[in-house]
Amino acid sequence: MTVPRVLVVWCPDWPVTAVGLEASTPAAVVASGRVAACSAAARAAGVRRDQRLRDAQRHCPDLVIHDRDPDAEGRLFETVAAAVSAITPWVEVVRPGVCAIPVRGAARYHGGTDRDTAEESLRIHVQDTVVERGFDCGVGIADGLFAAELAARTANGGLIVPAGGTADFLAPYPVSVLDRPELADLLPRLGIRTLGAFAALPARHVAGRFGTDEVRAHRLARGLDARPPAPRPPHTDLSVTTEFDPPAVAAEQVVFAAKTLAEHLHEALATEALTCVRIGVEVTDAHGRTQSRLWRHDGALSALAVAERVRWQLSSWETSPDEEGVGGIVSLRLLPDQLVPDEGRQEALWGQVTVSDRIMRAAARVQAMLGHQAIVRPFPVGGRGPGERVVRVPVGDLPPKPGASEGQWPGRIPDPAPAVVHPEPLPVRVTGADGAPVTVSARCVVSAPPRQIEIAGRVLPVTAWTGPWPARERWWDPARFRRRARFQVVTADGGARLLIVEGGNWYIEADYA
Amino acid sequence: MFDDCRVSELSSQVTEGFSALAGMEPIPVLPALRAIVPGGGLRPGTVTGVDGSTTLALALAAGLGDRWCAIVGLPEAHVLAATAFGGEDGGLDPTRVLLVDDPGRRWADVVAALTDGCAMVLVRPPEEPPAHVARRLTTLARRNGCALVTTGPWAGAALRLRVETNHWSGVGDGTGHLRGRRALVAVSGRGAAAPGHRVWLWLPGPDGAVAVAEHEGPARLEAVAG
Numbered sequence: 001m002t003v004p005r006v007l008v009v010w011c012p013d014w015p016v017t018a019v020g021l022e023a024s025t026p027a028a029v030v031a032s033g034r035v036a037a038c039s040a041a042a043r044a045a046g047v048r049r050d051q052r053l054r055d056a057q058r059h060c061p062d063l064v065i066h067d068r069d070p071d072a073e074g075r076l077f078e079t080v081a082a083a084v085s086a087i088t089p090w091v092e093v094v095r096p097g098v099c100a101i102p103v104r105g106a107a108r109y110h111g112g113t114d115r116d117t118a119e120e121s122l123r124i125h126v127q128d129t130v131v132e133r134g135f136d137c138g139v140g141i142a143d144g145l146f147a148a149e150l151a152a153r154t155a156n157g158g159l160i161v162p163a164g165g166t167a168d169f170l171a172p173y174p175v176s177v178l179d180r181p182e183l184a185d186l187l188p189r190l191g192i193r194t195l196g197a198f199a200a201l202p203a204r205h206v207a208g209r210f211g212t213d214e215v216r217a218h219r220l221a222r223g224l225d226a227r228p229p230a231p232r233p234p235h236t237d238l239s240v241t242t243e244f245d246p247p248a249v250a251a252e253q254v255v256f257a258a259k260t261l262a263e264h265l266h267e268a269l270a271t272e273a274l275t276c277v278r279i280g281v282e283v284t285d286a287h288g289r290t291q292s293r294l295w296r297h298d299g300a301l302s303a304l305a306v307a308e309r310v311r312w313q314l315s316s317w318e319t320s321p322d323e324e325g326v327g328g329i330v331s332l333r334l335l336p337d338q339l340v341p342d343e344g345r346q347e348a349l350w351g352q353v354t355v356s357d358r359i360m361r362a363a364a365r366v367q368a369m370l371g372h373q374a375i376v377r378p379f380p381v382g383g384r385g386p387g388e389r390v391v392r393v394p395v396g397d398l399p400p401k402p403g404a405s406e407g408q409w410p411g412r413i414p415d416p417a418p419a420v421v422h423p424e425p426l427p428v429r430v431t432g433a434d435g436a437p438v439t440v441s442a443r444c445v446v447s448a449p450p451r452q453i454e455i456a457g458r459v460l461p462v463t464a465w466t467g468p469w470p471a472r473e474r475w476w477d478p479a480r481f482r483r484r485a486r487f488q489v490v491t492a493d494g495g496a497r498l499l500i501v502e503g504g505n506w507y508i509e510a511d512y513a
Numbered sequence: 514m515f516d517d518c519r520v521s522e523l524s525s526q527v528t529e530g531f532s533a534l535a536g537m538e539p540i541p542v543l544p545a546l547r548a549i550v551p552g553g554g555l556r557p558g559t560v561t562g563v564d565g566s567t568t569l570a571l572a573l574a575a576g577l578g579d580r581w582c583a584i585v586g587l588p589e590a591h592v593l594a595a596t597a598f599g600g601e602d603g604g605l606d607p608t609r610v611l612l613v614d615d616p617g618r619r620w621a622d623v624v625a626a627l628t629d630g631c632a633m634v635l636v637r638p639p640e641e642p643p644a645h646v647a648r649r650l651t652t653l654a655r656r657n658g659c660a661l662v663t664t665g666p667w668a669g670a671a672l673r674l675r676v677e678t679n680h681w682s683g684v685g686d687g688t689g690h691l692r693g694r695r696a697l698v699a700v701s702g703r704g705a706a707a708p709g710h711r712v713w714l715w716l717p718g719p720d721g722a723v724a725v726a727e728h729e730g731p732a733r734l735e736a737v738a739g
Contacts, residue, residue: 359581359611362630366613366623374615378592378607390593392612414690416717419568419594423614449687464684466691488691494679496691510591512681512691513567 003143003224005103005163007122009084009130010138010152011077013037014097018073019066023136027064028056036068073097083133087126098152100145101126119160127157142166146220150177166223171196178217183210195221238272239280239335240265247286247328254283254329255311262306265334276336281310286328293372306334312368355395363395372396384412384471385486386498386510387421411471413486418498418510425500425507429454430489440485440501444470453489453499455508460491468501540632540660543576543599545723548712549674549700555633558655559704560647561662562670566696568716569676570635570664571595572723575604580632581611585623587637587664588614600722621646628659641666671704677711683719693719695726 011017015037021027026042028035035056038047046059057063073096081099085091092100103119119141127139140151142161147170152158161169173195176184192198199221206218240261248254258281269275282292293313310332355363366375376392383389430438432448439447446468452461467487484502486509491497496512539554547553555561555573563570567590574582575598582605584590592612595605611631616623620638627634628650642650647669654661663670676696683692696716701708713726 358630362626365626369619369622376612378610380593380607386591415721417594419571419591420589421591423588466684466689488684490681490684496681
């Protein structure tokens, strides 16, 4: 498997450029009290990214400070993306400040007898184009996006990493360039300081000890690509709008217009060989209030289905009592969202439950009343605690990949499963025969057999109990690490409960009610 | 959602509905629950009230097969509990369940929408439904072939199932784990075959299935513990 050659345009300190500050002024863009980006002059004075604002001002007293403006970043970067798309239409904006194009084809077109000179002339051409628009940039070419971005960030405006030389190029970089703070903290403590050393670890050992994200990072360090750039033709606005003059007062009028509008939208999408799995409907009334709702469907939404959803949306608006007098609809806008290539529709194979149209309609009516997230389908997945064994997916969204429930979960609570799992565990007091609270030591020793539990003032004698079942969850992640122990307790009223103790506090996790 | 002309149209259908009722297929329940549910299943449009046990409410949905079920207003219900209630026949299929955790004030509209498509709607209303709301819902449910099960107060419930006593087995003094529960279910209401009738059920048994328990009286904890 070869990694495609990618050219990356990197505009340094883009958040600073986007708010209109020059590189020569010592300036910083801040978000929630920390430096998000700083100009070259500020960096020379000792200002660093992620520094606290107070520290930055100590290093550089005449620092010009500006709030971060992500909208401006995206907007201004359109200028750069448009300039690059004059060279090749397949521009992928990785994030404001960084965009990528596939090299193949573009290099061939831009001349040169052999590959190296062709790539160099493409690189220079792209760099000149962007600099002409008044933006400083570095341009690098390498195998894969990750290496190409690092190549673009090298001194003197970027370089070309020869094909197949990515691993060697990456080797001396510190692991912090992977942009995964936990890994950057952990690996140096294990004596792994460079990408080369990280890449030298056998892949299966990395997979065995870390999560999928770390495996992705390991792939990057080895010069492989975690994800190929998805080239898009230059962005065209595919949304369609219709205005009502005079404002439409009858819902039927709007629904009828919605059907025609949806047909136009489908035609526009079909010419691009696209389909959308989600559609946004924006309705604006005469008072200028806009109500928008996202609608999703497993398959493509037909024009009729779109019109139906517009009607639901209107009816939910009219019946909600806090909206007195809509006063007529002045405009209706449909925005295709989440575009995917149109690959036809595949019926579900065996073992997959298809949602019938009737169920889908019932669910969509509930969504019209309460919103997209309000009605969910449960899917079984792997996990130890009862609450972790099910994920809830809004109707219409894609279910989790089958196979997620595979695998053994040592320490899983044995069957039967409780019928009640409290969304928030309820606090409970557990005491022994002497009335003192029961504790569990780090070595999982119970201080005394639990003899009674007290739930919201109600005291229940314990007739049978079992535990502790230790659960050390996510030990690899200090922020989410939890050491807890579970107990099953049967009380005199016949009830059975699953208790959990964490940090000396007891909770009811589930009820075998 | 309900305008007046629609309601009057529906209420005219109620009379037709009664005559059609005889020919309507009941919503199937697990064979073990036929001891407490008369007629082999729940009639569409009837309300069954379940007190004291979410497990029993889920068990009623475990015999639905490939029909759909909706659970409204019970965010704590754990559907995986009922997946093995039917023994070898399986049980509640979680992928055929729709959950509406927080319907708020519009719970009745939500239930009304879901009766069209689901064979059973399990609901806990935030308050006892007023008579006219309850009538609308049962009428819609009858027309759409849907049975309502509630764990909250509902004056017009045809059948009331109440778990009076639980005996858990499998747990000793610091040993074992919960294996099975025998529950005494009291049946009442006008839809009951013999009001006041009481049945011991495994809810579930040590094999994970719901079954009728033969012996009455407290379970022999010592024998099963371990």
